[in-house]
Amino acid sequence: MALGGDRNVHVDRDEVIGEFSRYLRLERDLSPHTVRAYLTDVGSLLDYMDGELEGLDIAVLRAWLAEQHGAGKARATLARRTACARTFTAYCHRRGWLPIDPGLLLGSAKAPRALPAVLDQQQAQAVLDAPSGDGEPKELRDQALLELLYATGVRVSELCSLDVDDVDRDRNVIRVMGKGRKERSVPFGLPALRALDRWCIHGRPLWVRAQSGPALFLGVRGGRIDAGTVRRVVHARLAQVEGAPDMGPHGLRHSAATHLLEGGADLRSVQELLGHASLNTTQIYTHVSIERLRAAYRQAHPRA
Structure with missing residues (x-):
């Protein structure tokens, strides 16, 4: 790639993607999922430019995003690609691969904030009180992780x-070690403590293997539990409760946050518990509570 400026800089496409990948992983400490998404976005941008960075400016960025919009990409995807473009051009400018940073002129596309x-x-109580079997290790583990997910609102x-x-x-x-390797302490109640003790005393020792290490929750073969298993546990338990929406672990996180606010917790405390970097992210749960109040009002008030 020949890049403009006071002098031409030749950079190989694979080098650009490789260096940007290392930056995202090692310096930005982004999750593997986000890194993969950003590299896909950069690949799309470079394909649009026939593999060349030379000539990348605000007009090119806007034309690329317009093409994505015309192809029917979702607003959430466009928002991520806009954020990726700004990160990418800033990085290229710092490396000297671009004479200026065109991403500074690119507006932020906002994804719609759908209410979760x-x-x-009552449904949450029914989910946690649903019959959990005869005390086998799997049942003890499942009850403990469900109690902890709802008690703390942690991510899966x-x-x-x-x-x-x-x-x-x-x-x-x-x-808890959250996003960006930020550590936080999250409280939980007695039901979760009792469930954890039953699992750790009567369940976990039966599944421990050499590969278990210090993992709190284990799979049936003794390794650390994975997110897919947790999702299956949550879906299965919710299916036992009539009228409960089908949701995964993140639904329990949403429910915990909403119930905290309905119980009188202040927004900043909930932000700290959930590990949100921005208060704006937490504020969506106030909208959930308001919508639930409106629904109850429309159903119950004679002049609604």
Whole structure:
């Protein structure tokens, strides 16, 4: 690639993508999922430019995004590609591959903020009180992880990463490593503690193997539990409760946040518990509560 400026800089396409990948992983510490998505986006942009960075300016960026829009890409995808383009051009400018950063002139495309589906408090109670079998290790594990997901609102990746020593039974908190390797402590209640104790005393020892390590939750073969298994557990338990929406672990996170706010918790406390970097992300749950209130009003008030 021949790049403009005071002098031409020749950069190979594979070198650009490889260096950008290392930047995203090592310096930005983005998740593997986000890295893969960003590299796909950069590949699309480079394909649009026939593999050349030379001539990349704001007009090219806007034309590329317009083509994506015309191809029917979802607003969420366009928002991510806009964010990726801005990150990519800033990186290329810092490396000297672009004489200026055209991404600075690119507006932010915002994805629609759809209100998440949540359980009401009676449904959540029914999910956690649903028959859980005869005390086999799988049933003890499933009950413990369901209780902990709802009690803490942690992400499924955070739950799977928990080690035995991350549970502080004296203070009833778990130590969670969240996005961006930011650590936080999240409290939980007595039902979750009892379920964890039953799993750790009567269930986990029967599944422990050499490869188990310190993992809190295990799969049937003794390895650390994976997100797919947790999702299957949540879907199966919700299917036992009549009227409960079908959702995964993130639905329990949404439900926990909504119920905290309905119970009087302040927004910043919920932000801290959930590990949100921005208060704007947490504010969606206030809209969920308002919509639920409106629905109840329309159903119950004679002059609604």
